[in-house]
């Protein structure tokens with residue numbers, strides 16, 4: 003270690019900080035716009051930043067003071083044999099050192115405070131932004147990536163502020179102060195010293211680079227050795243080795259890798275050792291040169307330099323190595339920091355796809371008529387998913403959508419609450435294009451029970467209140483009763499306060515479905531959409547769900563993506579979707595008589611579902627016992 007360095011946390015003289023090939027290839031473009039944007043996050047904290055800057059300047063100054071005081075101790079104390087002066091300067095030196103450390107504490111505190119507040123702002127901004135992202139964003143981006151942006155990328159910003167930025171500042175300031183002090187003492191000696199500093203840092207970097215590449219190489223060999231161990235020391239690996247008589251071969255393979263590793267390890271240790279030789283030599287050359295040049299000036303040119311002055315210069319020189327070295331290495335941190343910001347900003351720049359129109363309206367009254375007019379839609383350019391979809395759902399009526407899996411049924415219903423927007427054509431709600439209706443209002447009026455019911459980790463009560471925060475206990479019980487799940491909830495020890503577990507995993511599929519139906523009943527939308535689960539539930543669960551949704555289908559405006567005949571029969575109209583178009587439409591009877599896709603579906607899918615059930619009698623009775631929804635419903 004060079005004497006008395008003040009460099010901060012930038013990896014020390016060894017550096018060890020070099021960009022990987024990948025980082026080199028993906029270097030961010032640092033434009034003024036990018037910098038401006040980065041600094042815009044610092045701006046709200048400009049007062050605190052000024053305070054940090056003052057702290058850094060003062061503490062750098064104080065930490066250099068002892069080096070300057072050394073001169074006074076030598077010249078005014080020791081040389082003049084002035085004991086009082088000696089004590090004075092010793093005490094002064096100790097006090098400024100202490101002050102420098104205390105100010106350092108304050109600086110760390112303010113710095114951390116700023117960093118925490120900036121990341122707090124960024125996280126909130128990012129979370130709000132992500133909440134506004136469309137369904138498309140969440141289906142196309144990996145959830146892990148999204149969470150990484152929110153957590154570790156933004157965390158990285160914290161260390162950029164507490165370490166990279168403050169290191170640049172404090173090292174530059176230390177250097178500037180040290181240089182000014184040196185030049186004020188003697189410009190010739192200052193020059194001599196300053197020329198030496200870069201000469202010292204070059205071998206430092208070289209040695210660091212060499213060691214870094216050796217570390218990388220030995221890491222690879224280490225992986226190789228571990229790979230061999232994992233493969234050959236596992237039960238099945240050993241069996242293979244034994245049965246093929248490969249013991250000797252495997253031993254030799256292991257021995258070779260092992261030998262390569264020790265070679266590398268020795269080289270790595272020696273690279274560090276040579277580096278220390280270079281370092282010690284250079285750090286001692288600097289002071290020697292100053293002594294030499296100082297001696298020449300004093301002895302040959304009669305300069306008024308004192309022993310103290312020369313000591314001050316030597317001491318200050320010692321304080322310059324670390325900051326210079328850190329600043330030379332800072333480029334790597336700088337590039338990484340900028341890459342971090344670029345990644346975060348890339349996310350911020352993803353446009354909000356589904357947003358409120360500036361002239362969005364909030365209708366006073368709602369009926370619940372939904373019309374699809376020549377709707378075309380695709381998730382991406384490669385494939386058109388919906389082609390010329392036209393249908394009308396009148397308020398109070400219900401439509402069942404049937405069709406093969408992947409034909410576009412869910413896509414059709416997703417367009418109603420604007421999870422996606424149409425490519426062309428339009429979806430209207432009470433005659434107004436849904437894109438012109440206030441988004442929050444629209445989504446309030448449309449209730450969806452999706453195929454994969456999602457409950458938040460919490461109690462049944464909390465999950466219900468999510469739909470209607472001001473629901474009373476009585477409201478909740480009524481909804482649960484309608485959803486045919488109250489008996490279950492009531493039977494639980496904790497009733498409404500029963501925990502549903504992560505994603506509702508503590509409940510069965512059928513129970514989850516019915517709780518989510520209760521949630522929709524509480525939400526009380528104008529249009530109900532049921533995306534029926536394809537996975538078979540047991541017949542009793544099915545019946546309970548059917549009993550819960552039947553009254554809704556019959557009394558409310560609803561769309562059902564149906565897989566079970568019983569649900570289909572309850573609807574007023576059936577749309578048969580195939581390859582993104584409505585291939586057939588009509589009532590069950592009409593469609594059956596057509597001998598088309600519906601009939602085919604009926605014969606393969608619906609009747610099969612009945613045969614597959616082992617509780618045949620109950621389900622069959624139920625399925626076939628339900629009459630087409632002609633009879634008026636008298637539930638509500």
Ligand code: ADP
Nearest residue numbers: 141381382387406407408409410411412413414
């Ligand atoms: P269904 O509900 O009839 O089973 P979907 O509406 O879910 O069909 O899907 C229709 C087509 O759109 C399928 O080919 C499916 O692969 C595709 N698809 C569905 N969701 C997405 C998505 N988020 N991104 C891209 N393609 C999708």
